[in-house]
Amino acid sequence: MDILGAEMLSNNDDGKIVVENVYCADLMSNVLSYSITNSLLITNLTNAQVVRTADVADIKAIVFCRGKKPELGTIMLAERKTIPLLVTGLSMFEACGRLYENGLRSDKDTGRQ
Numbered sequence: 001m002d003i004l005g006a007e008m009l010s011n012n013d014d015g016k017i018v019v020e021n022v023y024c025a026d027l028m029s030n031v032l033s034y035s036i037t038n039s040l041l042i043t044n045l046t047n048a049q050v051v052r053t054a055d056v057a058d059i060k061a062i063v064f065c066r067g068k069k070p071e072l073g074t075i076m077l078a079e080r081k082t083i084p085l086l087v088t089g090l091s092m093f094e095a096c097g098r099l100y101e102n103g104l105r106s107d108k109d110t111g112r113q
Contacts, residue, residue: 003098006063006086009070012079019060022104024096028053035059040104042095046070048077055081065092 001008023035024042028049031041037058043050046068054062061084064070069087070078078085088095 004088009085
């Protein structure tokens with residue numbers, strides 16, 4: 001949260017979630033095809049499908065960029081699925097850059113196939 005200047009939107013973060021990688025996408029089919037488990041998803045999309053996709057792909061948290069906030073129904077779905085939602089004013093590019101500078105990598109950067 002500090003690195004991205006992010007605000008927590010959902011009430012389900014116990015502070016114990018560990019993410020090992022970051023994945024950035026607006027195409028949920030790409031998330032299903034290419035992301036790896038225990039990742040942080042950065043996206044511009046704010047619909048409920050993002051939460052459903054994250055649940056299937058075992059994404060641990062979602063960050064919405066450019067200050068975009070989902071509707072209440074999407075937040076409630078994330079709370080039921082125990083997926084924390086955050087929002088940052090940063091662009092996807094800048095959010096990824098800041099996380100990279102602070103040691104969080106994509107699966108390709110960690111040597112995973």
